[in-house]
Amino acid sequence: MDNYFTVFGLPRKLALDEGELQRRFYDLSRRCHPDFHQGGTAAEQAAALGASARVNRAYRALREPLSRVEYLIALEDGSDASEGARDTPVAPPELLAEMMDVQEALEEARAAGLDANGRAALDAQRQRLCARYNAEYEAIVSRMADWDAAEEGAATRRALLAWFGQRLATRAYLSTVIGDLREALGEDDDRHGAHRRH
Amino acid sequence: MGRIVGIDLGTTNSLVAYVDRGVPRVIPDDDGRALLPSIVAFTAAGVLVGEAGRRQLTRNPARTIYSVKRLMGRGHDDVRDELAHVPYEVVPAAEVVRIRVDEQEVTPPEVSAHLLRALKQRAEAFFGEPVEGAVITVPAYFNDSQRQATKDAGRIAGLDVRRIVNEPTAAALAYGLERLAQGVIAVYDLGGGTFDISILRVKDGIFEVLATNGNTRLGGDDFDRALADWLREDIRARHGVDLAGDVEAGQELRLGAEAAKCRLSSDERTALTIPFECFTYHREITRGDLEALIDPLVESTLGPCRMALADAGLTAEQVDQVVLVGGSTRVPMVRRRVQELFGRTPHSQLNPDEVVALGAAVQAQILAGGITDMLLLDVTPLSLGIETLGGVVSVLIARNTTIPTMAKEHFTTGVDGQTVIDLHVVQGERELVRDNRSLARFELRGIDPMPAGMPKIEVTFLIDANGILQVEARELRTGKAASIRVTPTYGISEADVARMVEASFEHAEADVSARLLIEAQTEADTVMNHVERSLRQAGVLAGAEERGRIRAALAALEEARRGEDKDLIRERTTELNRVTKPLADVMMEAALKDALASRRADGILESS
Numbered sequence: 001m002d003n004y005f006t007v008f009g010l011p012r013k014l015a016l017d018e019g020e021l022q023r024r025f026y027d028l029s030r031r032c033h034p035d036f037h038q039g040g041t042a043a044e045q046a047a048a049l050g051a052s053a054r055v056n057r058a059y060r061a062l063r064e065p066l067s068r069v070e071y072l073i074a075l076e077d078g079s080d081a082s083e084g085a086r087d088t089p090v091a092p093p094e095l096l097a098e099m100m101d102v103q104e105a106l107e108e109a110r111a112a113g114l115d116a117n118g119r120a121a122l123d124a125q126r127q128r129l130c131a132r133y134n135a136e137y138e139a140i141v142s143r144m145a146d147w148d149a150a151e152e153g154a155a156t157r158r159a160l161l162a163w164f165g166q167r168l169a170t171r172a173y174l175s176t177v178i179g180d181l182r183e184a185l186g187e188d189d190d191r192h193g194a195h196r197r198h
Numbered sequence: 199m200g201r202i203v204g205i206d207l208g209t210t211n212s213l214v215a216y217v218d219r220g221v222p223r224v225i226p227d228d229d230g231r232a233l234l235p236s237i238v239a240f241t242a243a244g245v246l247v248g249e250a251g252r253r254q255l256t257r258n259p260a261r262t263i264y265s266v267k268r269l270m271g272r273g274h275d276d277v278r279d280e281l282a283h284v285p286y287e288v289v290p291a292a293e294v295v296r297i298r299v300d301e302q303e304v305t306p307p308e309v310s311a312h313l314l315r316a317l318k319q320r321a322e323a324f325f326g327e328p329v330e331g332a333v334i335t336v337p338a339y340f341n342d343s344q345r346q347a348t349k350d351a352g353r354i355a356g357l358d359v360r361r362i363v364n365e366p367t368a369a370a371l372a373y374g375l376e377r378l379a380q381g382v383i384a385v386y387d388l389g390g391g392t393f394d395i396s397i398l399r400v401k402d403g404i405f406e407v408l409a410t411n412g413n414t415r416l417g418g419d420d421f422d423r424a425l426a427d428w429l430r431e432d433i434r435a436r437h438g439v440d441l442a443g444d445v446e447a448g449q450e451l452r453l454g455a456e457a458a459k460c461r462l463s464s465d466e467r468t469a470l471t472i473p474f475e476c477f478t479y480h481r482e483i484t485r486g487d488l489e490a491l492i493d494p495l496v497e498s499t500l501g502p503c504r505m506a507l508a509d510a511g512l513t514a515e516q517v518d519q520v521v522l523v524g525g526s527t528r529v530p531m532v533r534r535r536v537q538e539l540f541g542r543t544p545h546s547q548l549n550p551d552e553v554v555a556l557g558a559a560v561q562a563q564i565l566a567g568g569i570t571d572m573l574l575l576d577v578t579p580l581s582l583g584i585e586t587l588g589g590v591v592s593v594l595i596a597r598n599t600t601i602p603t604m605a606k607e608h609f610t611t612g613v614d615g616q617t618v619i620d621l622h623v624v625q626g627e628r629e630l631v632r633d634n635r636s637l638a639r640f641e642l643r644g645i646d647p648m649p650a651g652m653p654k655i656e657v658t659f660l661i662d663a664n665g666i667l668q669v670e671a672r673e674l675r676t677g678k679a680a681s682i683r684v685t686p687t688y689g690i691s692e693a694d695v696a697r698m699v700e701a702s703f704e705h706a707e708a709d710v711s712a713r714l715l716i717e718a719q720t721e722a723d724t725v726m727n728h729v730e731r732s733l734r735q736a737g738v739l740a741g742a743e744e745r746g747r748i749r750a751a752l753a754a755l756e757e758a759r760r761g762e763d764k765d766l767i768r769e770r771t772t773e774l775n776r777v778t779k780p781l782a783d784v785m786m787e788a789a790l791k792d793a794l795a796s797r798r799a800d801g802i803l804e805s806s
Contacts, residue, residue, distance in 0.1 A: 009794040026404045027793045032786060033573055034602065034663045038360065038565045040782075041725045042775040047782035051790060053602040053660060056575075060599060 003075055004058035012075075014068055014144035025059040065141050066171075069164050072147075076161055095170055099177060102129070109184045119185065126181040129174050136171040140164060200330030202360055202566050203321050204368070204558025207310060207334055207348065209267040209417060210390030210525065212236050213555035214317040216325075217563040222372060222556035225324045232552060234320075236390075237264045238312045240299040247316040256449045259285035261299050265419055268391045269295045269306040270351075271344030273688045280415070283423060285445040294690055305690055307351040308698055314355035315702075331358040333562040335554050337392040338364035339412030339579045341625050342637050343688040345666050350690055354698045360565050362664040365389070366396035367576050368557030369523040370405055372548055374572060375560050381518035382408075384506075386536050386544065387554075388499065389524035391417040395503045397510040397517070403571045409509035409598045410579050411502035416495065418459070418526035424491040425455035429470070429481065437477055447474060462488050463528045489531045496535050503539055509598050520544035525551050575600050578661050580635070585622035589631045594659050597627065604660040608674075615647040619655060623667065636687040642671050642680045655680055711764070718764040722755055722771050729778055732785065739784045744777075751777045 005012045008024045030036070032055060037048035061071040102125050109118055143160060150156040204222070206213045211233040215224045224232040231249070239246040239254035239262040246254060254262040263286055269277055273293050281288050289296040289303055296303040314332070321329045334357075336348050345362050352359035366385035373379040379400045387394040394412035398405055429451055430441050441447045454472050461468040467484045507514060520540045526532060527550050536544050548556065563569045577598045583591040584607070594605040609619050619642040626634030645653050654674040661667055671680040690698075700710075729752055737745055755770040 024794065026402060027796070028790055029404065029575060030573060031789045031793045035564055035573060039567060041728045041778065043778040043782040044728065046779060047786040049602050049660070049662060050783065051786045053604040056600040056603050
């Protein structure tokens with residue numbers, strides 16, 4: 001079965017050489033990009049368009065560690081095919097509990113505005129959460145090689161995938177809360193860029 | 199095959215360029231001018247375009263259309279505040295903006311088509327042969343409707359629009375051809391009416407856009423407007439004359455402000471004199487005066503720059519070069535702010551007025567097969583999504599995704615016996631549908647009546663290399679294509695475009711049908727040649743049954759080709775294309791496998 005790894009002729013592994021992936025992406029693009037098939041028939045142009053769209057999607061999914069993990073989870077689940085919007089990740093319950101005080105501070109800020117103390121408190125929270133957000137990334141990346149090393153179909157792999165899924169959901173949730181904090185702090189200038197909710 | 203040219207269809211000026219023995223060049227008019235002012239005047243003596251149109255600005259303001267690019271692909275509500283500033287009349291309450299000129303109404307694509315036609319004629323006079331196709335540039339941040347409107351304008355002008363290409367990336371191609379671009383490039387493009395920032399990685403001849411951002415309603419026009427408003431206020435204070443509502447005086451002020459702004463790019467101070475009927479206005483303006491007025495406008499370009507950097511996953515220090523494009527980057531304050539943001543001196547070795555057209559010519563040459571070592575991989579500037587319950591957007595394709603790209607989504611019915619499914623497609627970055635840009639409504643029709651939830655419709659949303667959406671749908675059980683009725687929110691219907699195309703032909707009907715027949719025959723010949731070659735080269739990749747189908751369709755087309763029925767020729771060409779699509783797909787797959795075979799599969803495993 002064709003998947004984004006096989007599009008690039010790659011084994012299904014998380015730790016891959018991103019430079020080599022980029023070179024393969026460029027090679028494939030030179031073959032299938034519609035720019036180079038303008039003289040062809042409508043059928044040939046449509047084939048180029050479809051192939052190019054697929055190569056581009058595949059590259060986007062694999063070029064960064066986290067999107068790669070996300071794609072692998074979907075692929076192993078067998079729910080890949082849609083290539084479309086994914087379910088909203090559910091944050092772990094203990095994280096929700098932990099965020100209670102942040103949410104309360106946010107409510108207060110929304111209702112009554114911010115004084116200097118409140119601002120400092122939110123800012124400190126934001127910095128703490130940003131650090132955690134980055135730590136989640138490091139945690140995921142540090143265990144990618146473990147998944148690659150484990151046997152196909154092994155319980156370790158399934159456990160790792162579930163763990164990856166949790167980390168990703170945590171990260172998505174943190175991103176939302178960080179976005180809310182930025183907004184409350186009046187830094188939402190870049191908001192509908194950097195912290196779009198998914 | 200006719201020539202393909204590159205066209206920069208600008209807010210203030212438009213240009214046409216071509217590649218001459220590997221060097222892109224702008225085609226000048228008879229008087230040696232490269233720039234065609236983007237002005238179209240409807241007069242008793244006919245339509246005047248460019249310089250001739252410009253002379254009508256103050257004489258005939260209500261019938262002289264300028265900056266029409268700001269209206270392309272927009273609805274009346276979008277441009278409400280814009281309209282306060284233009285002297286021509288826009289018809290209210292229409293979904294698509296229509297401009298009233300005496301008794302008739304014209305759409306922005308029709309106005310733009312006059313500009314494109316003038317450039318086409320200029321190029322044809324220069325080459326002494328017909329121009330058939332064009333690559334036309336648009337701001338990178340243009341949405342689907344604005345791109346489609348530009349493509350429509352090309353069709354109305356009798357041009358086969360081979361590609362819509364983004365202005366900043368076109369500029370990068372021009373720099374790349376001159377070997378002036380390598381590494382990570384930021385292209386800051388501030389034109390007459392639009393602003394774009396694009397971040398690209400240029401490596402091994404591939405121009406990969408990493409992120410883009412911008413504002414399609416911010417440019418030099420707004421600088422002029424700020425200065426003109428300030429002058430109007432000054433006149434009121436010093437002469438006690440209120441010029442608000444005086445259309446001709448408004449145009450004089452606007453043109454005076456524009457000229458003063460340009461002089462202030464090189465001079466520290468300048469004098470402005472405008473003779474009005476009852477008095478002569480004289481005023482000295484310093485660069486400081488202008489900078490105080492435009493400061494918030496220049497500042498507002500920096501947010502999009504930061505967002506583009508963030509989306510590209512880069513910091514300002516990681517940018518190797520900053521390139522300035524567009525006439526408004528001549529303003530010293532703009533250069534200064536860009537330099538401060540990126541921490542390096544921006545450059546503009548290629549003429550900022552011409553570089554986009556030159557890049558469009560390079561892209562035209564790539565499409566014609568004349569340049570094979572350069573490839574542009576652009577992105578879609580805005581996220582594409584569909585409306586879900588509660589008016590919330592579900593994103594299908596995120597912004598800054600490399601195009602072409604596609605997303606597939608499954609839909610079903612909610613009511614027993616339902617035969618139609620409605621989809622509402624929007625573009626934008628906000629959570630709620632109402633805060634985004636409505637693109638179109640799609641009606642999937644002809645679904646067999648079944649209990650709710652039984653039908654499975656797979657819809658493919660494909661954004662092509664022009665950044666324009668194509669939608670296909672099929673029922674998964676039967677595999678049959680579902681018919682789709684598209685209602686663009688801010689577009690002209692296909693039927694109206696076809697009517698405008700026809701109306702624009704100046705020739706007799708006989709000429710038109712003769713031309714259409716020749717076109718159909720030429721295309722049939724091309725397709726037949728290609729298919730015969732494919733069968734020779736790769737026929738084994740298709741099964742015997744498939745080969746049989748292709749041969750039958752080929753024979754049918756050959757037969758039609760001997761006659762003069764252009765519709766039949768078209769129909770059978772389409773059929774031949776349809777039956778050869780699987781073979782084309784297989785051949786493309788084989789080509790990709792071949793490309794991979796030249797790389798060792800084991801070299802890719804992480805070793806570092």
